Amino acid sequence: MKKWIYIALGVLVVGFVSYQWYSSKNSTQTASASVRTAVVQQGKLEVKISGSGTVQPVTSEDIKSTIDNNEIDEVLAAAGDEVKKGDELITFTDGSDPVTAPADGVVTTMSVTAGERVTSGQVVAHLTNYKDLQTVVQIDELDIPKIKRGQTVSLKVNAFVDQAYTGKVTAIAEEGTSTNGVSTFDVTIHIDKPDNLKVGMSTEASILTASKDNALYVPLDAIYTSNNQKYVIIASSDTTNQNSGSEQKTVKTGLANEDYVEITDGVTAGETVQLPQLATGSTTNNGQRMMQGSGFGGGFGGFGNTGGFNRSGTGQRQFTGRSGN
Structure with missing residues (x-):
């Protein structure tokens, strides 16, 4: 009986020594590999600073009448029409100056008809330019001092992951928005060639601040x-x-x-x-x-x-x- 006890103890000792040797060797190899x-x-x-935002039109504005209580003679454009800056949109029966397009773009809404009378300041149409686009991204307050107008920007658009876009910083907000104690500022980036882009698409901007x-x-x-x-x-x-x-x-x-x-x-x-x-x-x-x-x-x-x-x-x-x- 004692013989088997000694044999069992011997096996345990040999196993323990072997385990210690293996662990020590493995630890040494791991330490060496970690250098x-x-x-x-x-x-x-x-050095770049990044921010996320959305694609927006540079021009998107209401067109208002400057004539008070005049009757419309003709409405020369309809929603969906593409117009150039200066094109006549509305004329009046009394020969007053017509309402013209303030910029190139698409008439997205036309709110009046021929024979209707308009008042000064009344919104008669809306114009949007879908070919001249920008993105507005939010930048952390710690980084906003490094953002300057004219800085070059690399842009990624989620809808076109394999296409690269570029732009330049055109505006920096004077006021920030605070959320959970952290303030961010809007930075506007004009997109150089907005091919295929649509208003509302998500963007990721990398602004080059130092090189x-x-x-x-x-x-x-x-x-x-x-x-x-x-x-x-x-x-x-x-x-x-x-x-x-x-x-x-x-x-x-x-x-x-x-x-x-x-x-x-x-x-x-x-x-x-x-x-x-x-x-x-x-x-x-x-x-x-x-x-x-x-x-x-x-x-x-x-x-x-x-x-x-x-x-x-x-x-x-x-x-x-x-x-x-």
Whole structure:
């Protein structure tokens, strides 16, 4: 009986030791695999702010009579007619100045008939131009100071996912709308070539607010902070040991967004920088944090030309970077 007890205990001990060895080996391999690096890239760095909205006509207005108590002689246009600016729409029996189209467009409604008398200020028709379109998007209050008239815009329309549209900022609202303590502002974007677009379609706009050629840039989590200084870790050639031969370099930063940051001083193109480990729950030497939080403490604090992270919702920053040859 004792023999079987010893055998059972022996099997348990061997199994436990084997399990510990396997777990330790697997943990080492996982730690090694989690060492991450990135190469310092050089190319065009673009910072964009995004917002969503709908397609609207640039011209959509009521046409009003300027004549008081005059009788209409003829109504020269009907709903659905396409007219040019200055075309006569309504004439009067007494020869008064006719009502004319204030712009190119389509007469969407005609509210009067021949023989009817009109008063000054009375709406007699409505005009809409479906060939000259714009979109109005909502931008977060944190980003609105960076939006300027004339900025170029890339547009996506949900109805035409494979087609790209462009435009320019033409107007910025002076007053915002507050919802749940967050204010947004309407930004009007004139669409360059609104082929196939219809009023009411949903749009996503990316407004280019900053751009720099030949910029050096790295992923955001490659930057660490200590004593109000930013630095990177130049990665060791031994990728299995993140601290073997690594070098800490102080850097200065420039343009930034939610993915990448420009480095204006401290590194050169092609250098390899160390990124935080994928493992969580502890910190490494030199004060660098794990992926749970990069060296920024969750924001862009201190970056030139950027400000802080956007709140969720409209006005998210985007990045476009193209490496140099």
